[in-house]
Amino acid sequence: MAVITDIATRVYNHGFRIDPIVRTLLDTDFYKFLMLQLIRSVAPEVNATFGMINRTKSVRLGEIIDERELRDQLDHARTLRFQKNELIWLAGNTFYGVKQIFKPDFLEWLANFRLPDYELHRTADGQYELHFEGKWCETTMWEVPALAIVNELRARAAMRGMSRFELDVLYARAKAKLWHKVERLRRLREEGPLKIAEFGTRRRHGFLWQKWCVEAMQEGLGDSFTGTSNVKLAMDAGLEAIGTNAHELPMVYAALAESDEALARAPYRVLEDWSQMYYGNLLVVLPDTYGTTAFLRNAPDWSARWRGFRPDSKPPIEASEEIIAWWRARGQNPRDKLIVLSDGMDIDTIEESVRALRGRVELSIGWGTTLTNDFEDCAPDDRNEMLRTISLVCKVVSANGRPAVKLSDNPEKATGPADEIARYRRIFGEAGVSAHPVFV
């Protein structure tokens, strides 16, 4: 019954100053790379400030997470560089069926990339203010690692002092819970086509747990599991890296607009620039930055020929119906089109959406928070509360010193100074906008 202890490993672990949360710059969402290449091309000198916002005010992160630990993790992330094998993989891998999607000059630039500095301080109301200032093409890369770091530090704080055994039960329950969801998805797949990808890097409980979740999806769903947004996991597991673009593109374009007319045109200029660089399955519209209804009403006809849409802040079926009707009105067959649903999806809304839309449109689910961070009822008592996901986001707040604004289909998600929000609302209108509580 002898257990051989690997003394070298044990001693090496003793020497760790910290247990790093982000260990490679590839541990981020794929869309960041697509956007980064575009930003480098069209706005290499633009400055953009990103800021982290905890929308779950009741959870006082400044009192839960030690500032020293947070700084250590952020500092560690700043020491990272892309490794040679990672750059070779980015150059040589096929993404969305496209070879050499990343150009040699972009990859050369990446080779010297490092995360820029950060500004951190605790606020009077027990939160952290965390900002990243500098070139957009550098600050943008903080979004995902910053969120992953804060979320994992909070999870570590929640688990501190738990016995080895309590932790064992915690993970056993979380595994049993997730597998139950996978089984529901298997039944959903038996009824008809299902495509679902993992989108949970930013909200994950931790890297190893996310890895387990991805393995569970692979094991349980086979081809119906289409990939992961996490580039590192995609590389290691030979999965498709999934994702296209985010609100920061129209938000910065809009912030930089010199007139109301230019502002109204900004969301479509993003699409124009995007389609200069990418094509095919990568042409996915994110329509809700200033309201989906307004976006569709004024959208150029050529945008109806894009591969699909990713509605992000309306109830998913309602948003999809609106887009399907719009495609029809623009002479497109929705069955040839893709809708990606990735806004706070959980197993119930996944089932509902798939059953409502399957066969009428190509549907792909991006499953985030409740895939990679659902520990509800897995921990004893107070720990359960401490492990409950919070609504933490890291958004662009200004570009070249001008405030960045998001209206969204849900006024609860609007961000920006009040006067600017009012101006944007005047320009884009408020058609189709209605409030829903934001959980994740």
Add this chain to the structure above:
Amino acid sequence: MAVITDIATRVYNHGFRIDPIVRTLLDTDFYKFLMLQLIRSVAPEVNATFGMINRTKSVRLGEIIDERELRDQLDHARTLRFQKNELIWLAGNTFYGVKQIFKPDFLEWLANFRLPDYELHRTADGQYELHFEGKWCETTMWEVPALAIVNELRARAAMRGMSRFELDVLYARAKAKLWHKVERLRRLREEGPLKIAEFGTRRRHGFLWQKWCVEAMQEGLGDSFTGTSNVKLAMDAGLEAIGTNAHELPMVYAALAESDEALARAPYRVLEDWSQMYYGNLLVVLPDTYGTTAFLRNAPDWSARWRGFRPDSKPPIEASEEIIAWWRARGQNPRDKLIVLSDGMDIDTIEESVRALRGRVELSIGWGTTLTNDFEDCAPDDRNEMLRTISLVCKVVSANGRPAVKLSDNPEKATGPADEIARYRRIFGEAGVSAHPVFV
């Protein structure tokens, strides 16, 4: 992200001929040692044959378990000797509050002990016939390892071909399931006293799983978890080793009785001999070998002064009420007495029994099969069926060539040749006997 592989361990594991199920002679039930010391003292030359019986005929073990593998495991167990540190622990440890319970000459004899030979063949109905012939003081020690080996080989067969991931989910679910039971026991403990021990070696899913179950009970129940019947686990975890005696004692005594009168007296002669060697908390009567009602009616008054009873084949509350009434009739206060319930207890019957008897008698639960081998609904589809516990026992079948008989309170559990069963029934009567299905 480097993982250091311990190459030496890896290569060493490659060299294993088999993964042994029983790795030490201490991996058995504690009562075997108490009985063995008695057998060595009072019947050192008696021959006794033990045989394994699968009462769950629908499960064809001969088709599930490879004969070669079974022989390898049994052969491996025969290579084992007590290790020096194990003998020192048996000599130096306090059992049931008694020091030096095992005498020096017995320990010296143990130092040379090895399991005797076995006879194995497959039967026409797809079962194994497994017999152990020889001195009682040697064959008796096969009971627990033989059962543990066959049960674990069946579990291994059920899990063969499952992916690493499926196994991960299987154990996660089993852990979550067991912890749910532990939580029910915690609530039961909040209502009043609770004493419960682990008795599941023979029916366990596997050694490592049993170890996890014991750790779960320790972690969850603290002092209410009183120990384990498994001597190896007791030694390693610093737990109390629990158990006293089994049916084989009255069965062999009865088989050797030279007259009907001697047969009627046999169960009480066991108690006489037992009390010559042991005292205090070790004086626990197992009354059901030839029917509890008959046993109590004819029991000598001094047996009412023993520490307690372990009813074993009647419904637990019914049996306890019968014994409580008998104690009262013999002038004893049941509150000073111990009842041990260990026959096929599950979480429901544990709760019921504890709530019905607590405060009226000292109660101790011996929890076996559904503690260490409950994988119900933990595996996918057909594997679930293959992991369902079977009713496998290893009983004495003859002593010095004369058939051994058990009547029990439940005729479903009666064993022995029909004519002998009839003779025993004539002598002991059938008062208080009624049939119940046997699940475990």
